[in-house]
Amino acid sequence: MLKALGIQKTYGSLQILKGVDLEVAQGEIVTIVGASGAGKSSLLNIIGTLDKPDAGQLYLKGQEISKLNNKQLSQVRNKQIGFIFQFHHLLAEFNAIENVCIPAFIAGVSKADAQKRAAALLSKLGLSSRAYHKPNQLSGGEQQRVAVARALINEPAIVLADEPSGNLDSANARDLHQLFIDLRNEFDQSFIIVTHNEDLADLSDRKVMMKDGLIVQ
Template identity: 65%
Template sequence: MLSARNIKKSYGPLAILKGIDLDIARGELVTIVGASGAGKSTLLHIIGTLDRPDSGSLMINDVDINALNEQKLSAFRNLSIGFIFQFHHLLPEFTALENVCIPAFIHGAAKAATEQRALELLTLLGVADRAAHKPAQLSGGEQQRVAVARALINNPAIVLADEPSGNLDSENATALHNLFIHLRDTMNQTFIIVTHNEELASISDRTIHMRDGQIYV
């Protein structure tokens, strides 16, 4: 469902990605590991269409990403890609339920149906009782679960996560990792996760190692 070929990216004279080839199957949970500066986050940003490569091709769900203009790319990103970040990035002025709904509202989804879907996701993730609370009233683990629900609200083809458990204690990190496995098993959800967490890498379907802007075995 994802195919990247010869992805290259430089910033000035510094080559960050040096020809990445990558295939991800639907329902696969893949972790990307490597030292800082290996190019992991840059690759994730390109896969997530937040940045464009200097050269190479990227197909997601049979859509040629390079062929999309900025408006179509933005719409595709909103509907097809979910994002989970290390620091949640929940909007502090909105409740948990409202934060989950925002990506659906962006593309014009109906309010009642969206709120019902959001509550179903919060229930699945074990935080439905916190739906009316704002982020400051939630624990770190609860905030991250709300962020996962937000990533899932549009039924994305793929969810990308950048160090999702990096800001959690070991108990909450383990719970989050088990949640990813549960979502893969029950929803056939595809995940690509950049992580330094060895526990998460060990339970993934496949671990991709990066070094100096390249994938190696």
């Protein structure tokens, strides 16, 4: 479903990625672990088309997306890739359902359809009663579940999560980890998760170790 071949990336004089190969199957949860500076987030940014590799190829659902122009990449990013970040990145002036709707609006979905889809996701995530609360009225765990709903609104092929439980307490982190598994089981979406949380890594289908810009196991 996703294939990265020979991905290289250099910033200034520092080579961050030194020829990374990674394949992820449909419906597979893969965690990427390793020390800070190993290249985990850089690889995730390239897979998510937020950054471009200096060399290598990236394929999503059989399409070589590493050759697309910026406009085409924006469309792939919006419709095929969901993002979950450590710090939520919810817009403070919008309530939960409005935050969830934003990627759907960008994709051209009507307001009525986007809100219907967002409400269904928030209900599934146990947030129906919080749909019209703004981020500062939500707990950390609730904010992260809103971010998960936002990542899923366009039914992406793959969801990328960068330290998604890094700001959560242990109970909320466990709930989030189980949520990823439940979502995969229901929607058959693929997940790539960068994490330092060993409990989350051990729950995944496959754990990938990065060291010094390479996958070592």
